[in-house]
Amino acid sequence: MQSITKNNMKVFPPNSEDIVTKDNWFTTQKSLQGYCHSGELSSNRIIWRGNHSPTPLSYAKDSLDLAKINVTNAESVLSYLERTNTDAFLVMHKGEVLYENYFNGYKSYQPHALNSATKSFVGLIVSLLSDEGVLDLNKKASFYVPELEGTGLGGGTIQQLLDMQVPVKYMEADTPMGIGRGTPIFIASGSMPKPDNYNGPENLYEFMISSKKDKLPGTVFKYENGQTETLGWIVKRLTGKNLAELIQEFIWSKLGVEENALMHLDQIGTDIASGGMRATLRDLARFGEMMRNNGYYNVQQIIPEHMIRDIQKGGNQKYLAESSHHYLLGFSYYNKWWISHDRYGGYSARGKFDQQIYIAPKADTVIVKLSSYHSPNSVGIDAFQAILDYLVKQ
Numbered sequence: 001m002q003s004i005t006k007n008n009m010k011v012f013p014p015n016s017e018d019i020v021t022k023d024n025w026f027t028t029q030k031s032l033q034g035y036c037h038s039g040e041l042s043s044n045r046i047i048w049r050g051n052h053s054p055t056p057l058s059y060a061k062d063s064l065d066l067a068k069i070n071v072t073n074a075e076s077v078l079s080y081l082e083r084t085n086t087d088a089f090l091v092m093h094k095g096e097v098l099y100e101n102y103f104n105g106y107k108s109y110q111p112h113a114l115n116s117a118t119k120s121f122v123g124l125i126v127s128l129l130s131d132e133g134v135l136d137l138n139k140k141a142s143f144y145v146p147e148l149e150g151t152g153l154g155g156g157t158i159q160q161l162l163d164m165q166v167p168v169k170y171m172e173a174d175t176p177m178g179i180g181r182g183t184p185i186f187i188a189s190g191s192m193p194k195p196d197n198y199n200g201p202e203n204l205y206e207f208m209i210s211s212k213k214d215k216l217p218g219t220v221f222k223y224e225n226g227q228t229e230t231l232g233w234i235v236k237r238l239t240g241k242n243l244a245e246l247i248q249e250f251i252w253s254k255l256g257v258e259e260n261a262l263m264h265l266d267q268i269g270t271d272i273a274s275g276g277m278r279a280t281l282r283d284l285a286r287f288g289e290m291m292r293n294n295g296y297y298n299v300q301q302i303i304p305e306h307m308i309r310d311i312q313k314g315g316n317q318k319y320l321a322e323s324s325h326h327y328l329l330g331f332s333y334y335n336k337w338w339i340s341h342d343r344y345g346g347y348s349a350r351g352k353f354d355q356q357i358y359i360a361p362k363a364d365t366v367i368v369k370l371s372s373y374h375s376p377n378s379v380g381i382d383a384f385q386a387i388l389d390y391l392v393k394q
Helices: 028-038 077-081 117-129 160-163 205-211 224-239 241-251 281-294 307-314 315-320 377-394
Strands: 043-049 070-072 086-093 094-104 260-265 277-279 332-334 336-339 347-349 355-360 365-371
Touching: 028 332, 028 365, 043 277, 070 077, 070 377, 077 086, 077 117, 077 377, 086 281, 094 281, 094 377, 117 160, 117 224, 117 241, 117 277, 117 307, 117 347, 117 355, 117 365, 205 224, 224 241, 241 260, 277 281, 281 355, 307 336, 315 332, 355 377, 365 377
Parallel strands: none
Antiparallel strands: 043 260, 086 094, 086 365, 260 277, 332 336, 336 347, 347 355, 355 365
């Protein structure tokens, strides 16, 4: 047995400054990394991998040297990854892994927080149920959930909810560092404690019912979490299954993944549809490769090809350009995916603190970035484009 030295041991019980809680997970870089790496702050539901052997990943003989690919004249891709607190990064080209690396103590077998990249999985589930005739994309949310009648979210159609075109208002609720200002979603989901004198929604259902009408649905792009939570409520109402069960049944158990994924729950056991999923880097690469291959992976058609083609067409670029996400130049948002409309046909699942599953069909490439970065911006787009440009020229 290998000896354990003092330097390799953690302090038990841990020092108070090392404990990550719902009060401090967003306040420091160290705490944020603890939150992204571990699902221990909230209850979780397992998204089972199935009882099949993992689908082998193919590794290229020659790996990619990201230190030699420049984002700008002053920064390489590797420097960009380090600067943006990347925890794990993988590049697949033509079905082979060219680069896989882990940072900040993150391990290959650890599920990492996906945050809003979860929304893209929800979009697929809703589209699959529509394809099977379980729901009608043109029906209003209140048609399926009468409790939402008269609320802001209840007045939007399923398609408008998928495209973030149901602008609503919520009560104001201050939380640490200003995160969630103007919306109590982090309190309702159990991600943060209630402030003093708080008198608002304390679970996701109360949160959705509290929504107020703002602008006319279908006229603007307004990115917020309630629209995705509404879709989670609808699919649960129609199928009698939790969102985690549906992702497991339709997607995760078919990919041949190595690990179970997880879904965070609110305080009454509701799956957090807008950002609760956690998964490992390699398994997300398998998912991205399935999307790149038009829904086909592990010797089966997991997602119908016409659904993937529909996503690639994208949505209303003008609406996004006029929104607070205008820095994503040329992008649109459709069926819970970010469409870049670039020369490589790129589209992505994106999450807070810089989680990205980027699929570039015309460059035969999948890139996955898992991070604990407070201030993500458009630089990541430039870094990904630099990688694609390099690979296409080879």
